[in-house]
Structures are given as C-alpha cells and as structure tokens.
Amino acid sequence: MQFSTIFFDLDDTLYPASCGLWEAIRERISLYMHDFLGLSWEEIPELRRTYFEKYGTALRGLEANYPIRREEYLAFVHDLPLKDYIHPDPNLRAALEGLSARKVIFTNADSAHARRVLNVLEIASYFDDIVDINDLEPYCKPMPESFQRVMLRAEENNPGHCVLIDDMLRNISGARKMGMRTVLFGTDHAESDADTTLLNWIDLPNILQQLENYPS
Secondary structure (H helix, E strand, O other), X not given: OOOOEEEEOOOOOOOOHHHOHHHHHHHHHHHHHHHOOOOOOOOHHHHHHXXXXXXXXXXXXXXXXXXXXXXXXHHHHOOOOHHHOOOOOHHHHHHHHOOOOEEEEEOOOOHHHHHHHHHHHOOHHHOOEEXXXXXXXXXXXXXXXXXXXXXXXXXXXXXXXXXXXXOOXXXXXXXHHHOOEEEEEOOOOOOOOOOEEEOXXXXXXXXXXXXXXXXX
C-alpha cells in the first residue's frame, strides 16, 4: 500500500521551533488581546492558555467570548517579518520533491500566513492545497471534525491511506483516532501516540516507506 495523501502542519513543523517565529506570533496574540480587547497584561497569559486548551486555538476562544473580527485578528497576529525567522531548508525541499503522494497543508493558521511561509521557504509549488482555519470553521485541530473536513477536501475515503506530519502531540492523537498514520515532527517523545518521529527532513522518504510496511 502506498500513501495517497500526506497532510503537513505548518508552524513549527515546516520550519524549526527554535527559530522563534511561533513565540513572536504568540506575543502578537497577547498584544491583540491587550490593545483590541482591553485585557490586562496580567490576565492574558492564563486566558490565552485556557482558550488554547478548551477551544483548540486562541482565536476560537476569542470568537466564543468576544465580538472580534477574524480577518483583522489573523492579519494582526501574523504581521511579522518572516525572513527574520525562517529560511529555505534544502533537506525539506529534497524530501518534498521525492514524494509522489498528494501534499496538503493542514493548519490552524490562515491561508494568507501559510502562503507567506511557503514562499519564504521556497516550497509553495510542492503543495497541492492548503486547508486553513477558515476552511475548518467552526472547528480546528485536534477536533475530530477537522480531520473529517480535511479528508473530504482531499477526496480521501480511507484514513489509512493518509499521513499527518505535525509537531503537536494532541494533533497526532486526534489523527490516530481517525485512523491516519502519524509522524511527530521535531522531537522523539516517548509518550507520543505517533507511529514514528521525524527529526530531519532528509529521513522522511525512508520513514514513509517503513510506515507503508507497518501493520495499521
């Protein structure tokens, strides 16, 4: 059996978490909560964490509790000089070039941010589609409905033919529950539900070949 679709997370997966971009985005989220909603700096960190855990993203939590404009929020929190943080990775490009499966970005960010990231990394041409937070509305990873939505978009009926590559344990768990094969990126976490882990993109072809031979 050969995998037909590979779903790729975006932030902290297609670029290393150590670059600091996601931390900068998190700071922009806090700034939005302070400047646009009038929340105090003291209450913001705990509230942001609570929304992330309860609703899947800070955005979904804010939408449930405040009259915010989603487009304004997404534009604000992603308004960062990406080239100061991320750079093309030859190993990532080589791995993508060698994959015959459909390749889809599956992100809780929006497509505008995703396209900017892909363009800076010089890999936009390798992806067939982007499924973003707007496509998943009112859901997001790791909700089961988000995996149903992304499979429907990819015209996939069998989750066993799909792979999710993601850096977050809860997203990996959600994909596993749906029947997808899973690759945890960036860490070798002993307690992960992932089928396997990936630390360097150069190893991706071999890892996928091994997964194809594993019993599901």
